[in-house]
Amino acid sequence: MTSVLEVRNLSIAFGGLRAVDDVSFAAQRHRITTVIGPNGAGKSTLFNLISGALMPQAGQVIVDGVDMTDAAPERRQAAGLSRSFQITNLFFELTVAENIRLAAQILEPASRRFLPLRASTRARAKTDEMLERFELTHRRDELAGHLSHGDQRRLEIAVCLASEPKLLLLDEPTQGMSHGDTANTAALVRSLTDDVTVLLIEHDIALVMDLSDHVIVMHQGRNLADGTPQAVRANPAVQAAYFGQ
Numbered sequence: 001m002t003s004v005l006e007v008r009n010l011s012i013a014f015g016g017l018r019a020v021d022d023v024s025f026a027a028q029r030h031r032i033t034t035v036i037g038p039n040g041a042g043k044s045t046l047f048n049l050i051s052g053a054l055m056p057q058a059g060q061v062i063v064d065g066v067d068m069t070d071a072a073p074e075r076r077q078a079a080g081l082s083r084s085f086q087i088t089n090l091f092f093e094l095t096v097a098e099n100i101r102l103a104a105q106i107l108e109p110a111s112r113r114f115l116p117l118r119a120s121t122r123a124r125a126k127t128d129e130m131l132e133r134f135e136l137t138h139r140r141d142e143l144a145g146h147l148s149h150g151d152q153r154r155l156e157i158a159v160c161l162a163s164e165p166k167l168l169l170l171d172e173p174t175q176g177m178s179h180g181d182t183a184n185t186a187a188l189v190r191s192l193t194d195d196v197t198v199l200l201i202e203h204d205i206a207l208v209m210d211l212s213d214h215v216i217v218m219h220q221g222r223n224l225a226d227g228t229p230q231a232v233r234a235n236p237a238v239q240a241a242y243f244g245q
């Protein structure tokens, strides 16, 4: 099996608003699948349904062949799903290293998980590895709240990856970033596919076209188009609804 995530006919409405409406797609292993669409299209809600923050009114979420539709977020996490948020989920009052270490703690065998953090050998090694890989070693003892915006978003990806997930959901990781930071983050996301499958929400179209193996266009809660970046861009329905041409 090559798909790590399969979403089947997923729907949720808030009152009369169909935020996610009969959406189906699959995310292939070690590929970058990107969800695009205008504000309010339902992208973050789709992520909430996949991570278990919201329960769908219809449809299924299959993670690595296992039906997780009714599973709590913790069970999905244990099955290898990790996500970042459009609004940060870092602990600003903890250091950079502590933020990563907390997430890496899940790698410890259950019998060691409640030992003091300094006794957690695997989590410590993972923390050092992540600091190195994300070029944050020199900031390890700074409070996360004191980092620049770009460093915070990078730390957030490091935190997500520290638990060694199979599937990584990144909600607008380049939001508010400078041009340089955006390019660095793109390179970083590309390098992640050696280890994980990436499902991305991204608004920078040039970046989407460059980075994605597969693009899903959402519009008013629906999956309007789905295919390679080139195919999606050439799709007349997408051009009319999204590119405004």
Ligand code: ADP
Pocket: 014, 017, 019, 037, 038, 039, 040, 041, 042, 043, 044, 045, 046
């Ligand atoms: P996107 O991430 O594509 O900008 P969202 O998924 O955040 O869009 O929102 C899709 C639609 O659902 C929007 O109209 C939004 O206002 C609405 N919405 C999102 N979450 C909720 C909620 N918890 N309760 C009510 N409406 C919501």
Ligand code: MG
Pocket: 043, 044, 045, 086
């Ligand atoms: Mg959103």
